[in-house]
Amino acid sequence: MMNRIIWALLVVFVMQSCKKDNGVKTLYLAHTLPQTHPVHKGILEFQKALNEKSGGKLEVKIFPDGQLGSEREVLELLQIGSVAITKVSAATLSNFVPEYHILGIPYLFRDKQHQFDVLEGEVGKSILQKGSKFWLRGLCYYDAGSRSFYTSNKAIRTPEDLKGLKIRVMNNQMAINMVEALGGSPTPMAYGELYTAIQQGVVDGAENNPPSFVSSNHYEVSKYYTLDQHSSVPDVLLVGTKYWDSLSEEEKVWVQESADESSQAEKVFWNNSVEESMAKAKEAGVEIIIPDKSLFQEQSKSVLEAFQKDHPEMSEIINQIKNQ
Incomplete structure (x- = not known):
């Protein structure tokens, strides 16, 4: 409890120190990613576009690298109005807004084109709005790639190979259920502890996208990367409704248009990062395995x-996605 009080006071101090009295509205944007990450580069595009559209009237102050707390903590800051905007995984957001659970269903999307047809269409925009009743209004989605398994001592070529293996997952019920369905032993664990856990054999592996696999240096202790691409959980750019409601109609248009433009730019950054990451993993001696994805898809249907x-109550949304 004391740590949370200190954290809250620190956030208030930081925000007060950044306030200006020159008529410029400052939007505080916090996220947990490093500044080399493609999503952070997308956020920089949002910052640039909003400054241009508003003629400098709306200024974005970015706090990356988890400076203001974890994804969950920053979401809570949005709800109370201390921070205006954040970027979080849809998996984390599902603990606040139930509809985001849908986006973590294994093999929900047929391919990348289908995924963004859905996210940028009626269904995706509807889900973005679902969070408003929880004071979390979605602005756009960012590409976060597809998650795949990586392991230290045993290659995963079929679901059978997962049996008996301890696989680190996010603290998210969908991810836990997926690994269980495939025969593995899901082990929720803080991401920052994972490198050492793999190195010491506490877990046998984990699952994530290529840029995260490499930027975390997990490729140093995991020599097998199986591109089963079991889920494609996007990131979400959100604005707290307390801040959103303080904006004029014109300002809201600037914010939304800037978010949409940054989403398109981030896709390019993401694709480039995937290519660079895969090349680096191969150079380091990681065996890249291309399995028969239909085997994983069939076993995870449950x-x-x-x-x-x-x-x-969510079946209608799922059917809309599958039929699109």
């Missing part, structure tokens, strides 16, 4: 079935 049984 995750979707269980989700629809537990959340029948």
